Amino acid sequence: MADKKMVEAITSMEEDFAQWYTDVVKKAELCDYTSVKGCMVIKPAGYAIWELIQKELDARFKAVGVQNVYLPMFIPESLLDKEKDHVEGFAPEVAWVTQGGLNELPERLCVRPTSETLFCDFYKNDIHSYRDLPKVYNQWCSVVRWEKETRPFLRSREFLWQEGHTAHATAEESQERTLQMLNVYAKFLEEVLAIPAIKGQKTEKEKFAGAIATYTVEALMHDGKALQSGTSHNFGDGFAKAFGIQFADKDNTLKYVHQTSWGMTTRLIGALIMVHGDNEGLVIPPRVAPIQICIVPVMQKKEGVLDKAYELRDRLAKDFRVKVDDSDKTPGFKFAEAEMRGYPIRVEIGPKDIEAGKCVICRRDTREKTEVALEELETKAAEILETMQKEMLERARAHRDSHTYVAHNMEEFEQIFNEKSGFVKAMWCGCRECEDQIKEKLAVTSRCMPFEQEQIADTCVCCGKPAKKMVYWGRAY
Amino acid sequence: MADKKMVEAITSMEEDFAQWYTDVVKKAELCDYTSVKGCMVIKPAGYAIWELIQKELDARFKAVGVQNVYLPMFIPESLLDKEKDHVEGFAPEVAWVTQGGLNELPERLCVRPTSETLFCDFYKNDIHSYRDLPKVYNQWCSVVRWEKETRPFLRSREFLWQEGHTAHATAEESQERTLQMLNVYAKFLEEVLAIPAIKGQKTEKEKFAGAIATYTVEALMHDGKALQSGTSHNFGDGFAKAFGIQFADKDNTLKYVHQTSWGMTTRLIGALIMVHGDNEGLVIPPRVAPIQICIVPVMQKKEGVLDKAYELRDRLAKDFRVKVDDSDKTPGFKFAEAEMRGYPIRVEIGPKDIEAGKCVICRRDTREKTEVALEELETKAAEILETMQKEMLERARAHRDSHTYVAHNMEEFEQIFNEKSGFVKAMWCGCRECEDQIKEKLAVTSRCMPFEQEQIADTCVCCGKPAKKMVYWGRAY
Numbered sequence: 001m002a003d004k005k006m007v008e009a010i011t012s013m014e015e016d017f018a019q020w021y022t023d024v025v026k027k028a029e030l031c032d033y034t035s036v037k038g039c040m041v042i043k044p045a046g047y048a049i050w051e052l053i054q055k056e057l058d059a060r061f062k063a064v065g066v067q068n069v070y071l072p073m074f075i076p077e078s079l080l081d082k083e084k085d086h087v088e089g090f091a092p093e094v095a096w097v098t099q100g101g102l103n104e105l106p107e108r109l110c111v112r113p114t115s116e117t118l119f120c121d122f123y124k125n126d127i128h129s130y131r132d133l134p135k136v137y138n139q140w141c142s143v144v145r146w147e148k149e150t151r152p153f154l155r156s157r158e159f160l161w162q163e164g165h166t167a168h169a170t171a172e173e174s175q176e177r178t179l180q181m182l183n184v185y186a187k188f189l190e191e192v193l194a195i196p197a198i199k200g201q202k203t204e205k206e207k208f209a210g211a212i213a214t215y216t217v218e219a220l221m222h223d224g225k226a227l228q229s230g231t232s233h234n235f236g237d238g239f240a241k242a243f244g245i246q247f248a249d250k251d252n253t254l255k256y257v258h259q260t261s262w263g264m265t266t267r268l269i270g271a272l273i274m275v276h277g278d279n280e281g282l283v284i285p286p287r288v289a290p291i292q293i294c295i296v297p298v299m300q301k302k303e304g305v306l307d308k309a310y311e312l313r314d315r316l317a318k319d320f321r322v323k324v325d326d327s328d329k330t331p332g333f334k335f336a337e338a339e340m341r342g343y344p345i346r347v348e349i350g351p352k353d354i355e356a357g358k359c360v361i362c363r364r365d366t367r368e369k370t371e372v373a374l375e376e377l378e379t380k381a382a383e384i385l386e387t388m389q390k391e392m393l394e395r396a397r398a399h400r401d402s403h404t405y406v407a408h409n410m411e412e413f414e415q416i417f418n419e420k421s422g423f424v425k426a427m428w429c430g431c432r433e434c435e436d437q438i439k440e441k442l443a444v445t446s447r448c449m450p451f452e453q454e455q456i457a458d459t460c461v462c463c464g465k466p467a468k469k470m471v472y473w474g475r476a477y
Numbered sequence: 478m479a480d481k482k483m484v485e486a487i488t489s490m491e492e493d494f495a496q497w498y499t500d501v502v503k504k505a506e507l508c509d510y511t512s513v514k515g516c517m518v519i520k521p522a523g524y525a526i527w528e529l530i531q532k533e534l535d536a537r538f539k540a541v542g543v544q545n546v547y548l549p550m551f552i553p554e555s556l557l558d559k560e561k562d563h564v565e566g567f568a569p570e571v572a573w574v575t576q577g578g579l580n581e582l583p584e585r586l587c588v589r590p591t592s593e594t595l596f597c598d599f600y601k602n603d604i605h606s607y608r609d610l611p612k613v614y615n616q617w618c619s620v621v622r623w624e625k626e627t628r629p630f631l632r633s634r635e636f637l638w639q640e641g642h643t644a645h646a647t648a649e650e651s652q653e654r655t656l657q658m659l660n661v662y663a664k665f666l667e668e669v670l671a672i673p674a675i676k677g678q679k680t681e682k683e684k685f686a687g688a689i690a691t692y693t694v695e696a697l698m699h700d701g702k703a704l705q706s707g708t709s710h711n712f713g714d715g716f717a718k719a720f721g722i723q724f725a726d727k728d729n730t731l732k733y734v735h736q737t738s739w740g741m742t743t744r745l746i747g748a749l750i751m752v753h754g755d756n757e758g759l760v761i762p763p764r765v766a767p768i769q770i771c772i773v774p775v776m777q778k779k780e781g782v783l784d785k786a787y788e789l790r791d792r793l794a795k796d797f798r799v800k801v802d803d804s805d806k807t808p809g810f811k812f813a814e815a816e817m818r819g820y821p822i823r824v825e826i827g828p829k830d831i832e833a834g835k836c837v838i839c840r841r842d843t844r845e846k847t848e849v850a851l852e853e854l855e856t857k858a859a860e861i862l863e864t865m866q867k868e869m870l871e872r873a874r875a876h877r878d879s880h881t882y883v884a885h886n887m888e889e890f891e892q893i894f895n896e897k898s899g900f901v902k903a904m905w906c907g908c909r910e911c912e913d914q915i916k917e918k919l920a921v922t923s924r925c926m927p928f929e930q931e932q933i934a935d936t937c938v939c940c941g942k943p944a945k946k947m948v949y950w951g952r953a954y
């Protein structure tokens with residue numbers, strides 16, 4: 001039964017990308033739906049990827065002075081209400097707790113959709129003097145947003161994330177931290193997830209509720225749609241004023257703090273699937289692959305084969321995350337399953353290989369096979385994993401670049417979005433109206449105003465007025 | 478200001494243990510109250526301990542085949558209602574979400590107080606054949622119980638924990654897993670937190686709602702009160718029958734699975750404080766100390782002192798978690814603060830020490846000072862940390878043993894609980910009435926029926942009928 005299910009081919013990307021995604025998520029056993037509408041269960045294979053993402057990202061946070069904390073999951077309504085823009089942005093999509101134990105609550109509590117207001121309330125009591133600054137705190141937790149339509153990893157009513165919240169003595173320092181964390185995200189995406197990112201600023205329309213500026217790292221999926229992969233917000237002193245977070249500065253005057261927040265979520269797993277996956281299934285970058293090497297014994301009933309497989313596992317386990325597939329399935333089935341699950345390296349070893357003192361290594365992304373002498377296995381595996389990590393990034397960058405277009409005017413702009421799928425670079429006057437019009441007409445949004453600006457034209461692609469910024473436009477998840 | 482607050486002495490344990498606890502929690506900056514009634518914020522110093530607890534415990538879980546997953550935080554009321562004993566136990570203390578976004582929900586959802594019902598719902602869909610068993614899953618998350626009275630770490634409306642949930646083909650296997658995890662907990666308490674634990678079974682009255690048997694690790698705090706530090710439950714096939722979790726066994730018949738669950742929480746931090754702390758503040762066992770060594774430069778303005786302190790830090794950081802206190806406070810203040818925060822080792826280094834090529838090491842628990850040649854610092858620090866970890870456990874065990882009493886009859890029993898504080902070993906007939914009577918009269922509960930039984934008397938300490946079991950009794954947190 002189980003065997004049958006695995007060897008059934010998944011829908012091909014070219015046929016139906018959305019169905020391909022669902023098939024991969026399901027058959028690689030990353031996550032599943034539950035009886036709780038809009039909420040997922042993240043299964044062992046999916047959660048193990050999240051654990052590696054957490055570990056890598058958390059180490060990078062700690063290297064830049066971030067400390068972890070944990071704040072409550074509930075926000076009293078009066079607290080959520082304190083910052084006007086913020087509450088307007090979030091109130092329509094929160095879940096409300098109205099009863100505790102057997103009693104109606106005197107004030108309803110929302111389940112945190114994000115924790116700016118809680119951190120403000122905490123900082124208000126914890127910050128008194130310039131000596132208490134900066135505060136550079138982060139928490140790993142789950143948040144809830146009452147979405148109507150949900151998709152595994154990409155959009156669900158509850159998801160896992162980290163949210164950093166900082167407080168600083170000056171506007172300069174908070175701006176610096178906002179960009180520092182954006183850079184941490186961009187490097188993490190490239191170095192760990194092998195996903196090249198466009199760094200830039202969100203427009204007024206797309207910025208976070210309550211921020212003075214939102215910065216983003218935008219990635220391009222295999223189907224040419226964009227995925228916002230991490231955001232970093234500068235709040236200035238807006239929240240501080242709403243919550244009264246003041247400190248006595250060195251000059252003995254009371255000043256408001258300046259704040260930032262920044263977050264990445266389990267949707268990164270969705271990004272990883274849609275950037276690297278192929279028609280055989282998942283392809284996991286080696287650095288976040290819970291299993292980096294899967295050893296498949298061939299003719300495992302022959303004497304010595306399984307023993308050899310275990311011996312190789314024990315040797316490799318010193319440097320890599322390894323498993324032996326010693327189930328009673330056929331080698332062909334095991335090969336297909338290893339591909340579906342995205343293990344970077346498959347090692348095949350049978351009686352003839354053992355006799356010849358070698359084995360076969362198959363690399364997941366290129367499916368290239370190499371014969372390797374057993375004594376060179378560790379060296380060769382390390383080499384292949386490193387090459388694979390590097391080439392996955394290069395391939396993703398080449399794909400993104402070849403799906404990034406330039407539009408000088410509305411005609412070109414429409415033509416591209418009608419015929420192709422990808423990022424479109426085009427100039428913008430800075431007016432909300434043009435963004436709205438583009439969105440209505442083409443279901444396209446401004447992804448960001450990239451830090452790397454180019455002067456593609458002098459006029460706005462939409463209204464023809466003088467252009468202020470080059471913008472990356474795209475259809476987004 | 479900040480300085481003043483630190484050197485203020487904390488309330489002594491002997492004067493008021495509860496106030497001592499609150500003072501330590503507050504002044505060591507482990508956690509604090511929030512505007513959200515009954516919910517805490519876990520601050521960096523507290524959360525860092527939790528991270529080390531997680532890391533150690535999680536590694537021990539993975540060594541016995543546990544896989545991590547993540548399930549939703551909401552439980553639809555109809556799902557919670559499926560197992561009768563379970564819902565009776567938890568329904569009175571849950572928080573209910575009744576609104577999502579702008580709409581009233583068709584069915585109210587409780588915020589998980591524990592996730593047996595969610596795991597059952599998940600397993601029902603995920604388990605079909607004996608090949609799918611066992612499932613040995615765990616999740617790290619927060620849970621909510623609408624407590625009326627709360628205390629930092631010990632009891633709060635939201636707390637962090639891990640909850641393991643397993644499913645097995647046979648009753649023997651689930652019983653085995655229940656005890657295996659209890660042993661993981663007991664070893665973890667002893668080897669990592671330096672807390673000796675009594676292992677035993679809960680009585681019918683004290684067992685978990687829905688379990689056929691609950692096992693516990695009970696620890697004794699410095700004030701002689703007991704703290705339940707971890708529990709492991711065997712559910713038999715009760716939940717499986719309520720939820721219809723069946724599998725096709727090898728003999729081709731449909732059978733119900735047998736299940737377990739087991740959990741440890743952030744109250745372990747409370748246990749650590751109350752077992753090891755003293756009147757100078759916190760004492761953290763080296764294995765979970767976020768800072769193991771704090772270097773305090775003396776006369777730090779003199780040339781070379783701070784440089785030497787940083788040099789030592791860089792050397793020590795290869796093997797230990799280290800910091801330099803280079804703030805502008807006085808050395809005396811820094812010493813007191815290092816003690817308050819419970820850093821296992823304080824290294825003092827000043828101009829004269831540097832000249833003599835030595836430094837002074839002060840051990841937190843004994844406050845013993847040793848002069849150490851700088852070239853021997855790593856070796857000596859490692860030695861001291863190891864000795865300290867070992868002796869903390871020995872001291873805690875000696876304290877527990879000297880506060881464990883034996884009562885042969887009700888007179889002795891009452892006398893002990895009126896005059897002393899600790900565990901009392903006494904015989905029990907097995908009747909609920911005797912437990913109820915003892916609780917009503919002395920506010921004492923049965924902590925467990927220990928695996929190591931002794932025949933203290935032939936009759937029940939309460940009713941005088943023939944005794945079935947020796948029980949550990951105590952007043953509990």
Ligand SMILES: [Zn+2]
Binds near residue numbers: 429460461463
């Ligand atoms: Zn325009």
Ligand SMILES: [Zn+2]
Binds near residue numbers: 908937939940
């Ligand atoms: Zn009795």
